[in-house]
Amino acid sequence: MDRVPRWLAERTGTTLPLTAVTKGTLVSFVTWLDQVKEAAPASFDRRITGVTVTARRPPYGIEVPKEATKAAREALKRLKADRERLARGRGQAVPATPAHLRAMVTASAEMPRAEGPQRRWKAYVLPDLAVYRNRALSLIAFSIAGRAAEVSVLDLPDIVLVDAGLEVHVPEVKGRPARDVEVAYGEHPETCPVLNWLAYKGAAEEGGLGETGPAFRAVDQWGHLGTSPAIVAQLAEVARRVQDGVPPKLKARVFTATADLAALAGWVSLPRWSPPHWLSPGYWSRSSRSV
Template identity: 30%
Template sequence: MDVVPATAETTSLETETISESTASEVVSSSKAGGLSAEARAAVAEAIPVETRRGYAGDWRRFTAWCARAGRRALPATGDTLTEYLMHLKGEDKSPATMDRALASIAVAHAAAELPKPSTVGARRVLKGHETERKRSKDPRRRPRRAAAATPPLLRKMVAATDATTAIGRRDVAVLLLGFALAARRSELRLLDWADVAEVEEGLAAEVWRPKVNHEGPLGVPYGSNPATCPVRALRAWRQHLIDQGQPPTGPLFLRIDRHGRIAHPMRRNGRPIGDPTGRITGEGIGDAVARAAARAHLAAPAGLLPDLPPRWSGHSLRRGFATAAKQAGKGLIETGRHGGWSDGSKSLAGYFDQAGVWDETNPLYGIGL
């Protein structure tokens, strides 16, 4: 039994290992001395930034619950995890949120060189919660996936964007290059000038993808429609930056304020904030997609579940690529390797399944009904 009094003294050891406010706090030190700060940072660096940020938030919530419940967070027991999943179920958290909470706890134990607690009971709670949510048929409890920005919708989004402005040119390039690379927003924002070279066939792009080992550049050919050609769109954006006196080095996509100023220094209470290089944030990528969808009036319900309106985000470009690839008859392997999915990716297979609901792979076609 791991229940302990919920006092500051008994919880100080757990909270001490996660006291840093950065995302790398999940990679905590061992109670036996453990890793140096440099080693912990190196281990944390191998985990994608957004994953680390999510895990860190999950770990903070778990340790806070443990303090309130009088349980030990590190090391935790299987009973503690089961009770915590019951707590999350009571808050009607999504199965995906609950699953990630378990993953963050496992990461923290591994980083602290401690055995991972049993998840048998917790997984049963999770499975039951998932079944209950499906049975409820409540549209508010269904997962809201990012809408797929397929080429027909991208054409509408681009057509509704004023490409004579700096923000318009940047957003068009973000939309089209993001789709062509099937890029996560974190990958798109990290592109530098030197990462994308114009070649005879189009673009050769080096994309930093921490989850997949990829050697060599990705090829982005010229589009058949000049208005939605990623090569031409990026060229126009780059030329605009040069015309505005921006050097052809550093971040490829920069923040732009409401006055149209590119990479303008930002301050809050007299102190500089934001990336000093002017690099756009992941949230900025998502905002560009959402703005374009709103301008094109793409907020109407769509898909198989008409009571769930689509959610436009930075992930819409990546999902749109997977959907379009499936509809064009491309295979899982070639699509996955271009987009940085691991071989056998369940998420990519899910996109393919959803995109194939009405194509010739539907088993009802041709069976004689």
């Protein structure tokens, strides 16, 4: 939240506190998103809501006046009418389906030579440990409707094997409350999150996984298990590494921050599913646009 006050200070010579969430600062926030960040207008409304919600929560505890949010959204209307601005951004994440996940986890482990003079000069095959990790990661992310940031902070004690499958504790991330999600065995072994987690964990234990620490860890091209967690950027790389098994429109866009949320919401919002059974994994409300 401090980037906008710094930008305003450069323009006006006056430094405002973070608690100055007013009509003027929210309209300036829209201007900053448009002129400095050059963000897509479709994301502005969500960002405005994020600022107001954060301001109301501890440690700020600020009451944001309704006229401030109204003025910010009025300023946004003009930007949404501009076709050039609407073309910004990568667009909405394409939701993955179980069929897509099956194609991903059964894709070849060979990584082809990348384009460009600074890239590696030959293709190589992903080590088994990296393949097991990628499969378990993608399937558990789907099963818990996990945002990339949530999956990347999972620790080993957060994933517990029980008779019915797995119990996954998703920690609090970016102000979203923590939640516990039950993950059942899958109908198909190749896309079963429980079996793939056990396969990855068993292989990782041989490489020194231990009892604590990040659940999904970095693996180098020689198959050595690291100690650092697989960061959000590496989660996105999972989709790119299995391009042969993913439809063109889905490539490199499966593991955006909310794609697994959209995936689960789109797949289970069919007549045979009752909302109470699947709202909790992604911490949705009934009024969520994903639902």
